[in-house]
Amino acid sequence: MNERQQGEARFRRRAVKVDEALRLVLEAAVPERTEIVPLWEAGGRRLAEAVSATTDWPPFARAGLDGFAVRSADTAQASPGAPATLRVVDTVAAGALASADVAPGTAVRIMTGGAVPSGADAVVMLEQTADARVFGQPAVQVKSAAEPGQNIAPRGEEFGRGRVFGQPGELLRPGHVALLGTFGYAHVPVYARPRVAVLATGAELLPVEAPLAPGRIRDSNSAMVASLVAQCGGTPILCGRVPDEPVAVAQAIANALAQCDIVITTGGVSVGDYDVMATLLQSIGNERSTEEQHEAAPSVDAEPSKDEKRFVTDDEHACAVKVEMQDELDDKVLARPMALPQEDAAVMSAVHSKVPSQYASTVTASPHSEEPLHPQDDRLPSNSRLLFNKAAMRPGAPTSAAVVSGKLLIALSGNPGACFVGFELFARAAILRLSGASREEARPKQATAKLVGSFDKGSPHERFVRARLYTENGTLYADPLAFGKSSMMASLPAADGLIRIKAGSVGAAEGSIVNVILLGALGYSTEST
Template sequence: MMMEMANGGGTEKTVENGWNTGSGALGLEQAGRFNRKAVKVEEAQQRVLAAADGLRLGSELVPLRASGGRRLAQTIEASSDWPPFARSGLDGYAVRAADIAGASPEQPAELRVIDSVAAGGLALAAVQKGTAVRIMTGAAVPEGADAVVMLEQTADAMLADGSPAVLIKRAGTASQNIAPRGEEFRRGSALAVPGTLVRPGHVALLGTFGYAEVAVHKRPRVAVFATGSELLPVEAPLAPGQIRDSNSCMVAAMIEQSGAEPVLCGSLPDEPAAVAAALASAWADADLIVTTGGVSVGDFDVMSDIFRSIKNGSETNRQNRLFRDNSFPPDGHISNTARASAEGNEARTASDEAASRVLFDRVAMRPGSPTSAAVIGGKLLFALSGNPGACFVGFELFVRPALLRIQGVKEALPRTVRAQLHTAVDKPSPHDRFVRTRLISRSDGCLLADPLAFTKSSMMASIADAEGLAVIPSGSKGAEAGEIIEVILIP
């Protein structure tokens, strides 16, 4: 039995037994296209993360002001206790708690004012019995004082000898309004670990402890291609039978959101040799390649041909022939870096060639079951569906975790929550489905997952409003309203 779903560049098909029967040369060709064993989403993700573990790009030092949004490459430790001294939490008077133990509005405690200290300064005299020091917020608490009384609970006074004094109108206790040394951090304590996304609060901490430069993971450079002879540049007017390439910019935005650098390489025709040549050229300057389209089983799905070439090359212990034989673009234009890389292909070691392999070329999921991934020369290649919805899901499930892991994130898989399904999803599926949804917080604390309209893989209307992907388990009935399901959160 074959299930078929229309998409923007061919069809997304399922062959229940893994084969499409046929005869002659056409039957053999179809068998090659359809014989793609589906792996579970969880297994595919683990394969991707294992491959990404070997793709760390090293670190670089950046100025503190440029560290926001980057991933730390080392553990950041407190260089001193913080606060580095006992400091006042407000404007008032530093006193001995024993001197004001019985103070009240009716019988205030009268203390001689011996000094005044502002933030950044130090009192010249220690607080002794019967004395006080005027103190400002953030200033170091003078020696001898163990409490600070807020200004609003005092009144100015003068002693008989004309020296200044203060009336304390409320009793106090030791340590009140004082931040003790080391209250927040002790010297050597960890502020953040490798892989941490540097947020504005981290920048404040790093500045506090003197980190003028910060070691962060290098940003992966990701080449983005769209395949399909029907694709037009975004700025081009529509033509009969053609559509604009919106996937490339969507993927580029998701790459940037993942902390990496996208390199938009345009669209490619449905010609395997041309696609292979373009990918080989980009490989010199990219750490990872993402393509959209051409992964299904249609006659013009070129990425399927590329992946079969990689698989066949691995099975015969050879670097895949398409990449070797098409290292240069047909017109001869190639950068010096790419040329050097291409010329160096012949000198790759056996271990380099052994590192090239298909991770998967089919995933047990809807949408995007033809989603594929491979390691080529130690770098990752992702081939996502050309359908916008399936492309979006494939990126969230596989590409984003890979980019995060490359940048040192241990928990790189998408965050999930449990939610109650608001409306039924009654469409059966042989594989788990990932349905775009919005999330609603009820007054009783229950989280609802409300599936959006227009969620077919070829539809993009609901992508912008999606707050999560509702995971609908495989089966003959879908999921009923009220069921508790898992929802993958979208950043």
């Protein structure tokens, strides 16, 4: 495919429905890496192997409260007016054993958790007794009849030896940790935290520490994505920034794949001249045609539109670009001027001069650093396969995904709002799946809410609207936030959820019931609210 044909192909991308795109991502995310962690670190992780009871539990009949271990038959006639008087022959604390059996007419003082001595079949609570003396020896008066088994936890009541109490993929809660400790699991087999490479593309990007320069912006996406990765249990590995050059980006992705389980890129997925990720992902299509790529994945627009077919002259080509750009306007607002190497060098020099030496190594290297990338090719490996390169959604339509060298690559928009939405819809699910969650558990958690105000939309694709969620009188409300365009960040901190506005030209009316994807801590529950 020559450069012109590949450029044309970028405008003939077929939009896959969000649910279908999510299915493809979850199928490609296969949890494999496991590790053994100390018990105290196991909470919040997912089991890699089944765990079972190593003994009966409780391992012996034990007292459920402080009182006296007795033979129930000795108390059959006891009442407050005519208590049964029993001679106390021993005292048993938790962790100790009685030195004598409970014979007829005797009792043993026992503490909560203590092993019930042989001969006793009930424990009478302390409040139902009174101290007494018989021939100068300690005794107890029992004021009510005891039933056999009263206040005794029999051996194996909760668990029999060998009973499984945790399955592979099960999320370990504090209660699981207590059971693991009870049964002697000092170390626990769990799925490893996914190592997630975060790579930003774009010559317009500056380090966060750098002063702004004309036409340049700071790379805020990398830190945001890293924070989101950590929030859902992954280990973020920041790979810095690379320019809009296929060779450099391909090599950076190859380096990231060598040390990580999944790669997330931001930027370069739209249809501009410098959108390098779109070019790289399209190169995968050289191995399999677009029709083959989506044979098992129904697309929203199965047939190319008349505008997509018009690639004859340069003018017509430009016209077709405009059509596609109109479709992806929400996801492409920043121009990408190519930076001069000396500009970056000057910026980085200024930054390093202000950073204490002990922190200097944390500053991301310039994409135009003199240290070579040693690029080998401007394409992704031939054994790669494209999952999708456009999703039927707003914002974030150019969001793409592929499997490269057996690992998942998710390419998110460079616009912060679209990047955020793309992560929540696809990347979070992939990370949870790689952490050991089932495909169903990894899906975004949804609830229904009543819409505050109305929402109009022009795009026919499904829309994901940032919203504040609150409850009044037992009803969950979703209030759309302002500054909701893909390039806008102001509403991101306040977003509790994403309202799903169905595909079509009609939005949603005030008071209508809408589906909402729960974000952050709200989205961790395995049950819908």
